[in-house]
Amino acid sequence: MADNPLENLEDSVQEREDFFQALYRRNDGLLPKTLSQMQVLVVGLGSVGSYIAEKLVRAGVGSLVLIDHDEVEAHNLTRTVYRAKDIGKKKADCLKYHLQEINPWVSLQGYDCKLEEMEKNELRGIVKKTNLIVSGADNNTTTAILNRIAYHYDIMNVSAMLYKKAQGGEVVFSVPGITPCMECGVESRYTGDTGEVMPDKDYGTGNLAGELAIAPDVHTVSAIGAKICLSLLSLLSDEEVAMQKFIQGALSQNLHMLIIGLSPGFELTSHFTQKASGQYAFDSVWVTTQSREDCPYCGTKKEEVDPISEIQASIESIDDLRF
Amino acid sequence: MRKGEAMRSMDEVRRGILENQKQIDEAGDKEGQAFPKTDKVFIDNKGKMKTQEEVESGEESSSSELPQDGLKISLTRQAKDRKIVKKKLPENTQWVEQKEKGISGWRYEIINDFNDEFAFFLTYDGAYYQVYCLKPEIDNKMRRGHPDFGGAHDGHIYSNGRLCMGSHYNSGWNSLEGAYAKSVLWSNGISYMLHEPGAKFPYVYNQ
Numbered sequence: 095m096a097d098n099p100l101e102n103l104e105d106s107v108q109e110r111e112d113f114f115q116a117l118y119r120r121n122d123g124l125l126p127k128t129l130s131q132m133q134v135l136v137v138g139l140g141s142v143g144s145y146i147a148e149k150l151v152r153a154g155v156g157s158l159v160l161i162d163h164d165e166v167e168a169h170n171l172t173r174t175v176y177r178a179k180d181i182g183k184k185k186a187d188c189l190k191y192h193l194q195e196i197n198p199w200v201s202l203q204g205y206d207c208k209l210e211e212m213e214k215n216e217l218r219g220i221v222k223k224t225n226l227i228v229s230g231a232d233n234n235t236t237t238a239i240l241n242r243i244a245y246h247y248d249i250m251n252v253s254a255m256l257y258k259k260a261q262g263g264e265v266v267f268s269v270p271g272i273t274p275c276m277e278c279g280v281e282s283r284y285t286g287d288t289g290e291v292m293p294d295k296d297y298g299t300g301n302l303a304g305e306l307a308i309a310p311d312v313h314t315v316s317a318i319g320a321k322i323c324l325s326l327l328s329l330l331s332d333e334e335v336a337m338q339k340f341i342q343g344a345l346s347q348n349l350h351m352l353i354i355g356l357s358p359g360f361e362l363t364s365h366f367t368q369k370a371s372g373q374y375a376f377d378s379v380w381v382t383t384q385s386r387e388d389c390p391y392c393g394t395k396k397e398e399v400d401p402i403s404e405i406q407a408s409i410e411s412i413d414d415l416r417f
Numbered sequence: 418m419r420k421g422e423a424m425r426s427m428d429e430v431r432r433g434i435l436e437n438q439k440q441i442d443e444a445g446d447k448e449g450q451a452f453p454k455t456d457k458v459f460i461d462n463k464g465k466m467k468t469q470e471e472v473e474s475g476e477e478s479s480s481s482e483l484p485q486d487g488l489k490i491s492l493t494r495q496a497k498d499r500k501i502v503k504k505k506l507p508e509n510t511q512w513v514e515q516k517e518k519g520i521s522g523w524r525y526e527i528i529n530d531f532n533d534e535f536a537f538f539l540t541y542d543g544a545y546y547q548v549y550c551l552k553p554e555i556d557n558k559m560r561r562g563h564p565d566f567g568g569a570h571d572g573h574i575y576s577n578g579r580l581c582m583g584s585h586y587n588s589g590w591n592s593l594e595g596a597y598a599k600s601v602l603w604s605n606g607i608s609y610m611l612h613e614p615g616a617k618f619p620y621v622y623n624q
Contacts, residue, residue, distance in 0.1 A: 128424055131424065132424070210542075210543060225424075233587065234544075234545075234585070234586065234587035234588075235542050235543060235544045235545060235587040235589075238543075238544030238545065238586075238587065239543045239544050242544065248427045269427075269430070269431070269434070270427065271427070271431045272431055272434050272435070281585070329425065329430045329433075329434075330424045330425050330427075330430065331424060331425065332424070332425060342433070342434060342437055345434045345437070345438075346434060346437035346438050346440075346441050347438075347441060348438070399493060399494060401543065401544075404494060404541065404543050405543035406519060406520065406521070406540060406541060406542050406543050407518055407519035407520055408542075409520055409540070409547075409549065409577060409579070410577060411577060412538060412549045412551055412577065412578045414515075415513065415515075415520075415524070415538050415549070415551055416536070416551045416552065416554070
């Protein structure tokens with residue numbers, strides 16, 4: 095043990111720096127070295143959230159905040175990073191442990207609760223330091239709250255999901271002031287007549303029902319989501335890197351939603367790709383979405399209310415409201 | 418590290434992207450631009466995906482200007498809601514708050530078209546307006562496997578008493594008055610089921 099603790103601290107700072115520099119060697123010119131200074135908030139640590147979190151850590155993102163109240167169940171093992179010994183334990187704790195094993199220098203905070211249950215000032219503190227949100231929750235309210243937080247606190251936001259038994263998937267992202275908010279981006283899917291892509295609900299939990307999908311399909315969409323996350327983070331760096339250019343190209347053309355066909359003939363993509371030769375599965379279409387004029391977050395009637403102050407606790411039982 | 422240190426700010430990011438957008442617009446179809454311009458695909462207000470050509474040939478333009486700034490609303494949600502409640506909800510509506518549980522909302526009672534009494538609790542969950550059925554205790558009937566409720570889907574009500582009012586907005590609604598109207602409609606649907614043995618909920622999934 096060193097006599098001077100400060101000397102020890104300096105050593106560990108250098109060790110951390112060396113470790114991150116080693117990670118960047120394979121991404122040189124593709125990703126910025128300042129990723130180690132960035133923080134990502136991941137809410138929902140299931141098949142999409144846990145996968146993206148792992149890719150961000152492997153790429154050298156310096157800090158992650160992980161939120162999920164769920165426990166690992168046996169069926170999660172088919173398409174997440176969790177292991178049999180994790181069954182029955184909190185996803186937030188297990189993922190934290192898993193990520194720490196990949197990079198012992200990454201800063202990790204895990205919260206085994208719902209976003210809605212977090213202490214509001216603590217959540218504000220996290221959000222103020224966050225550069226990007228990954229929305230992986232299986233609950234529309236949580237996703238909507240994250241959308242509002244992203245716009246109010248000026249944070250980029252990425253969501254990836256699958257639908258129709260993984261015949262297709264989508265990655266949507268928002269950059270406040272540039273793109274519509276995520277709620278406007280996906281609104282037409284739910285309120286329009288494209289009923290085929292509405293996720294089913296689980297009436298027991300009130301959440302979206304887990305989509306039946308094999309791991310390679312989930313991870314195809316999640317991998318695209320991870321690339322978009324890293325590209326968006328690259329925008330925050332002065333270093334000119336390829337991923338920055340990649341996402342600038344999309345944003346410059348108002349493209350902020352990608353629909354991916356995982357099965358041949360997936361109608362949302364094949365409508366556009368069917369005339370091209372050599373098309374089968376894994377076709378994709380970039381989409382421009384629009385802000386709803388009356389959207390209180392990205393429309394012309396913006397609200398100034400802090401969305402965190404409006405979060406309500408979940409209601410488990412209404413028995414004591416009956417009077 | 419604090420957000421923004423040794424990094425570009427979000428304002429700088431925005432400036433760069435807006436400049437690129439301008440360059441692409443000015444370049445038109447000119448070759449050799451930094452990002453090749455692609456034909457855009459849009460989602461219209463009916464949830465259908467359309468090519469740029471389809472959108473441009475439509476009678477009404479679906480394109481809208483990218484919002485830069487807007488009207489700032491200073492009223493808090495509660496104050497705005499209070500006005501709506503006073504104007505549009507039943508006179509018996511009361512504000513209910515359980516501070517220790519972090520729950521607050523509006524309780525109101527109605528007598529619907531079937532002459533059945535209903536009591537509801539309407540709350541804002543942080544994103545949407547949700548309504549819970551307090552009376553009659555349909556959630557408890559459902560939990561006990563009452564024969565009128567073959568499955569939760571049949572009654573459009575969750576096991577904790579929350580109404581399912583559609584596929585979006587986490588089964589709630591995006592306006593207080595809309596949620597109230599949906600709760601009244603729902604009550605008529607459930608009354609019909611209860612009064613007519615074997616009858617199905619009369620409204621479609623999205624009511």
